Amino acid sequence: xxxxxxxxxxxxxxxxxxxxxxxxxxxxxxxxxxxxxxxxxxxxxxxxxxxxxxxxxxxxxxxxxxxxxxxxxxxxxxxxxxxxxxxxxxxxxxxxxxxxxxxxxxxxxxxxxxxxxxxxxxxxxxxxxxxxxxxxxxxxxxxxxxxxxxxxxxxxxxxxxxxxxxxxxxxxxxxxxxxxxxxxxxxxxxxxxxxxxxxxxxxxxxxxxxxxxxxxxxxxxxxxxxxxxxxxxxxxxxxxxxxxxxxxxxxx
Numbered sequence: 001x002x003x004x005x006x007x008x009x010x011x012x013x014x015x016x017x018x019x020x021x022x023x024x025x026x027x028x029x030x031x032x033x034x035x036x037x038x039x040x041x042x043x044x045x046x047x048x049x050x051x052x053x054x055x056x057x058x059x060x061x062x063x064x065x066x067x068x069x070x071x072x073x074x075x076x077x078x079x080x081x082x083x084x085x086x087x088x089x090x091x092x093x094x095x096x097x098x099x100x101x102x103x104x105x106x107x108x109x110x111x112x113x114x115x116x117x118x119x120x121x122x123x124x125x126x127x128x129x130x131x132x133x134x135x136x137x138x139x140x141x142x143x144x145x146x147x148x149x150x151x152x153x154x155x156x157x158x159x160x161x162x163x164x165x166x167x168x169x170x171x172x173x174x175x176x177x178x179x180x181x182x183x184x185x186x187x188x189x190x191x192x193x194x195x196x197x198x199x200x201x202x203x204x205x206x207x208x209x210x211x212x213x214x215x216x217x218x219x220x221x222x223x224x225x226x227x228x229x230x231x232x233x234x235x236x237x238x239x240x241x242x243x244x245x246x247x248x249x250x251x252x
Contacts, residue, residue: 020060027056039205043215047223051198054231058238067106068137072173074104075139079166082143083159092151092158093124110134124151139169190237194230 031052036045081102085095097115100108110131117127128144142165150158204210213219 020057023060024053024056028052035202035205038202039211040208041205041211041215043220043223044201044205044211047227048198048202051227051230054234058234070106071135071137072139072169072176074106075137075143076166076170076173077104078107078140079143079162079169082147083162083166086159086162092147093118096128096147107135142169186237186240190234193237194234197226198230 028049032045032049034045035048036042039045078099081099082095085098085102086092090098096111097118099111100115103111113134114127114131117130118124122130125148128148132141132144143162146158146161146165150161205214214223
């Protein structure tokens with residue numbers, strides 16, 4: 001059963017990477033055709049297609065980061081559900097399995113898989129470590145470490161530990177929100193600054209003389225230099241606006 005779980009995880013990871021590459025290729029091809037048709041210049045179309053590869057990859061990466069941000073927000077609620085279940089007399093395993101119904105929508109399916117694994121004979125520690133790998137988040141690592149220690153070694157301070165952890169995560173969440181708001185204008189400036197000159201190029205590229213100019217060797221060099229500088233500037237500004245990620249200490 002453990003081998004099947006690992007194999008499925010690898011298949012899902014491979015499929016995700018493949019689907020991302022397909023999305024990047026489709027967006028690149030679409031922008032190439034669109035820009036080439038509007039400007040009647042293959043060189044301008046190629047420049048847009050090249051930039052779209054970096055832009056699409058950044059967008060897909062941002063989607064994953066957004067999911068990570070959503071996970072950060074829901075862990076205090078997960079702790080509240082666990083405390084309520086444990087206080088009502090449920091075991092740790094039952095409390096985790098019950099999150100299939102009572103937990104936040106984003107993680108219900110994952111806890112349903114945990115419940116299925118327990119029913120199929122997977123040990124508690126292995127099923128919990130599978131959840132760690134699925135979420136890959138420092139907030140869930142802290143929760144699962146407390147549960148695993150209590151399950152393995154015993155102890156009557158689990159409820160107090162979870163309550164303290166929930167308070168700590170809420171305070172950390174509020175602080176990160178304040179910092180994110182202050183840094184948000186940097187990201188917006190990066191997006192606008194990177195897109196503005198290329199939108200202008202697309203508009204003036206509809207003129208026959210402009211399209212012919214960028215088809216010359218000098219025009220091609222300008223396009224290549226512009227694409228390179230846009231890419232480097234965007235990466236630099238994005239790095240400045242990125243908040244440091246909280247490290248995962250309890251990886252299992």
